[in-house]
Amino acid sequence: MTAVYVRQSIDKKDSISIETQVECCRKCCTGEFRVYSDKGWSGKNLDRPEFQRLLADIKRGEIDKIVVYRLDRISRSLNDFSNLMEVFKKYGVEFASTVETFDTSTAIGRAMLGIIMVFAELERENILQRVKDNYYARGEKGLYLGGVPVYGFDKIPAKLDGIKTSVLIPNADMSTVEYIFSAYRESGCSLGDIVRTLNTQGVPSPAGALWDSSKVSRLLRSPVYVCADMEVYRYFKAKGAKISGSAEDFTGQHGCFLYGKRESNERKYTDVHDHVLSIGLHDGVISSELWLEVQRKLDGNTQLRKGKSGTHSWLTGLIKCGKCGYAMRVMSGSWFYCSGKANLHLCEGISGKPEIFAAEQAVYSELKKKFAEIKELRPDGSAPVSPKANKLKMQLETLNSQIDNLVNKITETSAAIGKVLEAKLEQLISERDKAQQELDKLGCDTPRQSYEKVIPLLDEFPEMPIDVKRQIASEFISKILIWEDRIEIQWKF
Numbered sequence: 001m002t003a004v005y006v007r008q009s010i011d012k013k014d015s016i017s018i019e020t021q022v023e024c025c026r027k028c029c030t031g032e033f034r035v036y037s038d039k040g041w042s043g044k045n046l047d048r049p050e051f052q053r054l055l056a057d058i059k060r061g062e063i064d065k066i067v068v069y070r071l072d073r074i075s076r077s078l079n080d081f082s083n084l085m086e087v088f089k090k091y092g093v094e095f096a097s098t099v100e101t102f103d104t105s106t107a108i109g110r111a112m113l114g115i116i117m118v119f120a121e122l123e124r125e126n127i128l129q130r131v132k133d134n135y136y137a138r139g140e141k142g143l144y145l146g147g148v149p150v151y152g153f154d155k156i157p158a159k160l161d162g163i164k165t166s167v168l169i170p171n172a173d174m175s176t177v178e179y180i181f182s183a184y185r186e187s188g189c190s191l192g193d194i195v196r197t198l199n200t201q202g203v204p205s206p207a208g209a210l211w212d213s214s215k216v217s218r219l220l221r222s223p224v225y226v227c228a229d230m231e232v233y234r235y236f237k238a239k240g241a242k243i244s245g246s247a248e249d250f251t252g253q254h255g256c257f258l259y260g261k262r263e264s265n266e267r268k269y270t271d272v273h274d275h276v277l278s279i280g281l282h283d284g285v286i287s288s289e290l291w292l293e294v295q296r297k298l299d300g301n302t303q304l305r306k307g308k309s310g311t312h313s314w315l316t317g318l319i320k321c322g323k324c325g326y327a328m329r330v331m332s333g334s335w336f337y338c339s340g341k342a343n344l345h346l347c348e349g350i351s352g353k354p355e356i357f358a359a360e361q362a363v364y365s366e367l368k369k370k371f372a373e374i375k376e377l378r379p380d381g382s383a384p385v386s387p388k389a390n391k392l393k394m395q396l397e398t399l400n401s402q403i404d405n406l407v408n409k410i411t412e413t414s415a416a417i418g419k420v421l422e423a424k425l426e427q428l429i430s431e432r433d434k435a436q437q438e439l440d441k442l443g444c445d446t447p448r449q450s451y452e453k454v455i456p457l458l459d460e461f462p463e464m465p466i467d468v469k470r471q472i473a474s475e476f477i478s479k480i481l482i483w484e485d486r487i488e489i490q491w492k493f
Contacts, residue, residue: 002033002065003054007073009042021069024098028067043076046084058091065094150224151206152177153282168224168255168282176203180219181286184294187468191216220298223256223277226291227284230393232256235292240273247397252390255284296475313356314469315363315480322481322488323347330356336482351484362487363480364461367473370491392439399432 006021018039026033034057036050046052051074057063066088068074075081088095149155152174155166176198183194191213198211205211206219226232229252237243241258260275312330313319319328319336324347326340334356341349461469479490 001057001063002029002031002067003036003057003063004029004033004067005036005038005051005054005073006069007038007041007043007048007051009040016069021073024069025067028096028098033067034063043072043074046075046080055087058087058093061091063091063093065096067096067098069097070099071097150222151219152225152285168280170285174285177219177225177285180216181225181290181294184216184220184297185290217298220294223258223291224280224282225284225286226255227252227286227288228254228256228279229288230390230397231292232288233397234393235295236272236277241275241277244276244278247394247401249279250394252288253283255280255282297471312466313360314466314473315356315359317470318473318477319359319480319482321347321350322483322486323350325481328354328482350482354482354484359480359482359487363473363477363489366487366489367461367476370476389439392435395435396432396439399428399435402428 004022004025006018006025008015008018008021018037022035022037036054038048038050041048041051046055054063054066071081074084085095087093149168152170153168154171155168157164157166180194180198183189183197184191194216195211195213198205198216203211205215223232223236228250230247230250233243233247233250236258256277257280258272258275258277260272312333313336315328316330317327320326321328321338321340324338324340326338326347328336328350329339331337331353335353336350336356336359337353338347338349340347461472464472476492477489478492481488481490
């Protein structure tokens with residue numbers, strides 16, 4: 001029995017249809033033949049239902065000849081095809097192609113077959129590379145990269161510079177997204193609390209099944225929802241992400257796409273090092289203030305899972321020796337000691353034994369005073385976002401980037417050219433310092449938190465777990481310096 005094997009991965013204008021392949025192969029058959037057809041299957045491997053049926057029939061002795069339209073219909077892998085030829089030889093099966101003409105019974109024919117298969121495999125690799133390059137090129141332009149729309153969005157057809165793409169638009173599920181972000185922001189609200197609420201209310205998840213903590217966490221991590229401004233830009237840059245486009249694109253209007261290769265056991269947004277972040281064409285929905293607040297809370301959860309460091313005091317990591325600047329460590333669970341003295345012998349240390357309880361009480365008292373001042377200055381409890389501040393931050397980011405590039409060039413050029421570049425460097429540094437001074441006057445380094453939500457928590461602060469206390473303190477305190485007779489707090493604003 002002669003077997004005709006045909007395959008077509010996808011329907012395209014320039015592809016040969018299944019029917020045409022069968023018609024071409026029929027001309028090479030004398031007498032009765034059996035058709036094995038795999039439509040919608042790639043030739044990258046041999047895991048195709050009809051092809052596997054063909055192999056089974058060969059091993060049962062039912063097939064004595066195979067006819068294909070072209071070699072790559074069987075396989076695009078040289079290794080797979082070589083193994084198949086051994087199988088054909090073992091069971092006495094002849095092989096013929098209607099496009100490539102060769103005789104596998106001769107040495108030259110077998111050599112020609114090998115050369116043809118080398119080029120078939122090269123073509124497949126080139127196709128894969130073109131697809132990959134096109135994918136990343138579209139991503140860098142902020143184009144939608146295909147697939148099912150993210151939860152809370154639908155997609156509509158659009159064109160950008162003549163390229164067909166899609167734009168995301170919010171749908172009815174976006175109200176659930178907004179609820180998830182606002183609920184998780186609340187102190188004491190966990191991922192599990194949100195999961196229980198959504199499942200109790202019968203709200204379907206993106207896949208239509210029940211919600212779980214992983215689904216909620218992935219949603220909260222996604223930058224597709226955020227109104228991306230310079231704070232979001234800085235957040236991802238600090239995480240090691242590669243930013244497509246310039247800082248000026250982060251105007252606080254559009255959402256983002258984050259893409260890049262990751263291992264199957266890694267969470268999508270946990271480690272974004274070497275991933276690419278690009279501004280999308282769609283409008284963001286969640287304010288950068290809320291989105292970043294949620295990220296800090298999620299980051300805090302991640303850090304707490306790494307170990308049990310700092311279980312004796314919520315000041316651990318913040319409190320430093322006022323004399324040398326090195327970290328103060330906990331000793332015997334009740335007092336601090338200077339690591340600069342004990343470990344590095346660079347400091348005389350703090351005389352006596354600074355008690356943990358006394359230090360914590362002093363810092364707690366200052367926290368209450370600070371929030372009382374903030375409440376008086378901002379009765380609405382909010383930290384307003386200034387468009388001028390965002391513009392200054394964009395300018396600072398651009399200047400810092402230019403300064404870094406110029407410093408690299410100075411080290412690579414001759415002395416004469418280096419002097420010219422040094423003059424330019426001084427000018428850039430001067431512009432940067434001026435922009436920073438203007439930014440400082442606006443008070444833009446104030447943590448973008450909802451102060452009215454935090455202030456009431458200070459009354460419950462003494463009873464809170466250590467990790468929660470540390471999270472609150474680290475949001476507003478940059479560093480705490482301690483001496484024998486005083487404590488100095490360096491605020492983030």
